[in-house]
Amino acid sequence: MIQSQGYAAQQSTTPLAPFSFTRRDPKERDVVVEIEYCGVCHSDIHSTRNEWGNAIYPMVPGHEIIGRVTAIGSGVSRFKAGDRVGVGVIVDSCRTCASCRNNEEQYCEVGVTLTYGAYDRYGELTQGGYSNNIVVDEHFVHAISTKLDPAGVAPLLCAGITTYSPLRHWQVGPGKKVGVVGLGGLGHMGLKFAHSFGAHVVQFTTSESKIADAKRLGADEVVISKNADAMKKEANSFDFILDTVSAVHDLNAYLSLLKRDGVYCQVGLPDRPPVINMGNLLFKRRSLSGSIIGGMAETQQMLDYCADHNIVSDVEIIPIQRINEAFERVVKADVKYRFVIDMASLGKR
Numbered sequence: 001m002i003q004s005q006g007y008a009a010q011q012s013t014t015p016l017a018p019f020s021f022t023r024r025d026p027k028e029r030d031v032v033v034e035i036e037y038c039g040v041c042h043s044d045i046h047s048t049r050n051e052w053g054n055a056i057y058p059m060v061p062g063h064e065i066i067g068r069v070t071a072i073g074s075g076v077s078r079f080k081a082g083d084r085v086g087v088g089v090i091v092d093s094c095r096t097c098a099s100c101r102n103n104e105e106q107y108c109e110v111g112v113t114l115t116y117g118a119y120d121r122y123g124e125l126t127q128g129g130y131s132n133n134i135v136v137d138e139h140f141v142h143a144i145s146t147k148l149d150p151a152g153v154a155p156l157l158c159a160g161i162t163t164y165s166p167l168r169h170w171q172v173g174p175g176k177k178v179g180v181v182g183l184g185g186l187g188h189m190g191l192k193f194a195h196s197f198g199a200h201v202v203q204f205t206t207s208e209s210k211i212a213d214a215k216r217l218g219a220d221e222v223v224i225s226k227n228a229d230a231m232k233k234e235a236n237s238f239d240f241i242l243d244t245v246s247a248v249h250d251l252n253a254y255l256s257l258l259k260r261d262g263v264y265c266q267v268g269l270p271d272r273p274p275v276i277n278m279g280n281l282l283f284k285r286r287s288l289s290g291s292i293i294g295g296m297a298e299t300q301q302m303l304d305y306c307a308d309h310n311i312v313s314d315v316e317i318i319p320i321q322r323i324n325e326a327f328e329r330v331v332k333a334d335v336k337y338r339f340v341i342d343m344a345s346l347g348k349r
């Protein structure tokens with residue numbers, strides 16, 4: 001067994017605290033990664049606090065993992081010791097269902113194995129990236145260019161692919177008018193990608209204070225969503241709107257902004273269902289859709305695109321000793337735009 005150190009929640013009401021545990025010795029196709037950085041995703045907070053009702057403890061969260069390969073199994077072909085690599089939200093899937101065979105492992109019909117808080121095919125509880133190492137099948141490990149700042153790359157493994165995949169699926173690019181709702185960890189990546197793909201991008205926000213930042217990140221226009229007149233001016237004009245907000249909010253005000261055949265895609269996951277005025281869909285043949293992360297091939301494609309176009313997340317680096325304070329600040333949306341843990345802090349006080 002491999003010895004691991006990390007920070008875990010022991011139950012839903014306790015703060016994260018130091019925790020020692022073991023991981024499996026590498027099997028034939030496994031890669032052992034020494035973790036350098038791990039992003040702090042809002043899911044980590046929902047999960048450790050059992051806000052989705054399916055938590056298994058003790059739980060070491062973290063699924064935006066960057067590190068270096070330290071060992072490989074005998075059958076590993078894509079990586080060698082010393083390579084910089086990334087691990088995201090899932091670490092296994094069935095590999096044989098229609099979705100897996102179509103490189104859409106995230107929609108595996110048998111069910112994916114989450115990077116933390118799930119039982120894997122060996123019956124072991126998975127533990128995430130708020131730790132010094134991880135053992136993962138190479139199919140779920142990504143090559144990371146050393147051209148980019150590794151701390152800024154970490155959030156690409158969840159926030160990046162979550163926004164990149166739907167923008168690609170619905171072919172956002174030149175000549176398209178695209179809206180991004182919410183400017184947080186997900187939203188700021190959606191904005192960067194939509195801008196980079198050549199679309200005309202409109203950022204929606206509730207806060208005047210975010211206008212300058214949205215423009216810096218690539219918005220052509222910023223609309224304050226509380227301003228009914230400003231919203232009305234945008235009616236029937238969008239090809240695609242990416243909604244990154246996970247708090248319950250009114251979708252109808254946005255649906256009416258889509259053109260005929262426009263698509264509204266939800267990537268935030270509110271904990272209560274929205275009320276939809278079906279007229280907003282029927283009368284313009286609009287679609288309401290959703291999307292979650294991306295397949296392994298597409299995730300690699302996204303990482304390569306980011307290396308070619310010099311795209312990383314805007315991050316605030318913290319030592320792991322400040323993780324509980326960082327959770328509180330994420331809940332208050334007080335971060336620009338992602339906390340990333342420097343895992344070198346783990347052995348320090």
Ligand SMILES: [Zn+2]
Pocket residue numbers: 041042043044063089158159
């Ligand atoms: Zn995430």
Ligand SMILES: [Zn+2]
Pocket residue numbers: 093094095096097098099100105107108109110111
């Ligand atoms: Zn499958």
